[in-house]
Every structure is written in structure tokens, then in C-alpha cells.
Amino acid sequence: GENVEQHPSTLSVQEGDSAVIKCTYSDSASNYFPWYKQELGKGPQLIIDIRSNVGEKKDQRIAVTLNKTAKHFSLHITETQPEDSAVYFCAASKEEYGNKLVFGAGTILRVKS
Amino acid sequence: GAGVSQSPSNKVTEKGKDVELRCDPISGHTALYWYRQSLGQGLEFLIYFQGNSAPDKSGLPSDRFSAERTGGSVSTLTIQRTQQEDSAVYLCASSSTGTGHSPLHFGNGTRLTVT
Numbered sequence: 103g104e105n106v107e108q109h110p111s112t113l114s115v116q117e118g119d120s121a122v123i124k125c126t127y128s129d130s131a132s133n134y135f136p137w138y139k140q141e142l143g144k145g146p147q148l149i150i151d152i153r154s155n156v157g158e159k160k161d162q163r164i165a166v167t168l169n170k171t172a173k174h175f176s177l178h179i180t181e182t183q184p185e186d187s188a189v190y191f192c193a194a195s196k197e198e199y200g201n202k203l204v205f206g207a208g209t210i211l212r213v214k215s
Numbered sequence: 216g217a218g219v220s221q222s223p224s225n226k227v228t229e230k231g232k233d234v235e236l237r238c239d240p241i242s243g244h245t246a247l248y249w250y251r252q253s254l255g256q257g258l259e260f261l262i263y264f265q266g267n268s269a270p271d272k273s274g275l276p277s278d279r280f281s282a283e284r285t286g287g288s289v290s291t292l293t294i295q296r297t298q299q300e301d302s303a304v305y306l307c308a309s310s311s312t313g314t315g316h317s318p319l320h321f322g323n324g325t326r327l328t329v330t
Contacts, residue, residue, distance in 0.1 A: 108257075134316040145219070145306055145321030146258070153316070191257060201246060201310050201319055202271065205257040 104129040106194050108206025115182050117215045125192035125206050126174040132194040135168060135175045136203065140189045149190075150177070182213045217241065219322035221307050227328045228297055236292045236325045240309030247290050248319060249282060252304040261305075264290065297329045 105128040115121050127135075133154035138146035152159045152166045152175065159166050163182075168175040179186055189210050193203040220239040228234050240247050249261040260274040264284040275281070279297075284290040294301055304326050308319040 106257075136316075136318070138321075143323065145308075145323045147321070148318045151316070151318065193258075195316065201316055202248070202260055202263050203258075203319065204260070205250075207257040208255075 104132055104194055104196075104204040106192060106204050106206040108192050108209060110209060111207065112210045112212070114212045114214060117182060117184060117213055119182055121177075121179045121182055121186070121211055121213075123177045123190055123192070123209045123211070124174060125176070125194075126172075127194045127204075128173065129194070129196065130170075130173060131196045134195045134201075135166070136193050137166060137177050138191045138193065138205075140191065140208075142188075146191055179211075182211075184213050184215050187211055187213045219307055219309055219320055221305075221322035221325050223325060224323065225326045225328075227330060230299060230329055231296055233293065233295045234297055234327065236294075236305050236307075236327070238290045238292070238307030238309075238322060240288065240290070240307070241320055242288075244309035244311050244320070245287070246310045246312060246317075247284055248308045248310075249290070249292050250306045250308065252306055252324070254303070258306065261292070294327075297327075299329050302327055302329045 108125045136151035140146040165178040189208045192206040195203045222237045247264045250258040262282045263271040279295045282292045304324040306324045308321045310317045
């Protein structure tokens with residue numbers, strides 16, 4: 103089955119700097135790659151997603167890139183702010199499994215002010 | 216509008232007891248998922264309901280785990296004869312369809328502690 107690896111496990115950046123989190127997946131049939139942000143005591147919230155027919159997607163300070171050949175995708179956060187501090191999860195799924203997502207292990211992002 | 220609601224938010228139980236965890240999905244969402252999140256770990260898929268189809272139970276870790284979804288809405292996850300390794304946060308999510316990759320909306324989870 104699908105396996106998703108996520109790096110780094112923790113990331114500390116200075117406020118205003120950029121943060122990059124990378125994930126690799128094993129199943130070339132996967133075609134949907136969402137990113138979730140989880141704050142303490144809350145459930146994960148979708149922040150951005152990308153489908154396999156797109157190489158890059160942006161939403162304000164957040165962008166996701168996908169390299170299907172290499173089977174990896176990345177989350178980019180620019181101009182980080184203290185409120186970006188949270189745990190970020192990448193995930194992958196394929197159409198035939200509906201929305202059953204396989205998650206990475208998560209990245210703890212700390213933005214220092 | 217109201218999001219996914221889970222109850223209880225916290226549950227402490229003794230080893231060997233049965234527990235029931237409840238999930239109220241977003242109204243009108245046809246797909247419902249249960250995930251488990253162990254301390255410092257990612258989310259582990261447990262079970263998935265889509266409309267009237269047979270549930271996908273492929274992620275349930277043992278036959279002590281079961282889930283129901285009544286009337287296409289509320290779902291209950293039951294763990295029988297709980298073990299210490301069952302301690303985790305159990306997250307429920309719903310989506311408007313089970314296909315086409317409509318986003319999952321998660322509840323805040325039930326933190327289960329087995330003593």
C-alpha cells in the first residue's frame with residue numbers, strides 16, 4: 103500500500119523567514135495530495151491541496167509543489183508568522199479509494215518572534 | 216455552520232473495559248472516516264463509511280474495534296476489552312462525497328487514556 107514519508111520532523115524558523123516541508127510517496131497511482139495544519143487540542147484543518155494534473159498551487163503565503171516523476175511534494179510557507187506555529191501533515195490518496203488518506207508523520211513548525 | 220462534533224472530548228478507562236466514542240458529522244456529508252493519532256505520530260486510518268455502501272474496515276487494528284453509522288449520520292466507534300496500547304486521540308472526519316477528493320473536515324477528537 104501507499105507509504106508517505108515527511109521531513110523534517112521539527113522545524114524552527116525566525117518570524118518572516120520561509121519554511122519548507124517535504125514529503126515523498128510510494129504509490130505512483132496516488133493523485134491527490136492535501137496538507138493539514140493541526141493546532142494543539144484541535145483536529146487537523148485543510149490548508150491547501152494539489153491534484154496530480156497540476157505542478158504548483160498558491161494561496162497567499164502558502165504554496166505546494168508536486169513532482170510526479172520523483173514522487174515528492176512540498177509545502178512552502180513564506181513570511182512566517184507566530185500563528186503559523188503548529189503541526190503540519192502531508193497526505194496522499196488515489197481516486198479509487200475515495201478520500202481515504204495516508205498521512206505523513208507530521209512536522210512541528212515553530213516560528214520564533 | 217456546525218462542524219464535526221465528537222464526544223466525549225476525553226475518556227479515561229480501565230484496561231479491559233469497553234468504550235464507545237461518538238461522531239456527529241457535518242449535516243449532509245455522505246462520507247465519514249475514523250482515524251487514530253498516537254502521541255507524536257501521524258494519523259492512522261481505521262474505517263470509512265460512504266453512503267449506503269459497505270464500510271471499508273481495512274484499517275481496524277483488531278477485532279476488538281468496530282464501528283457503526285446509523286441513518287447515514289451519527290457514527291459510533293466501539294473498542295472492546297481496551298488495552299493500554301489503545302490510548303490515543305481518535306479523530307472523526309466527514310466529507311461531502313466519498314469520491315472526487317472533496318476535503319475532509321475533522322472534529323477535535325476524543326482523547327482516550329487506558330489505565
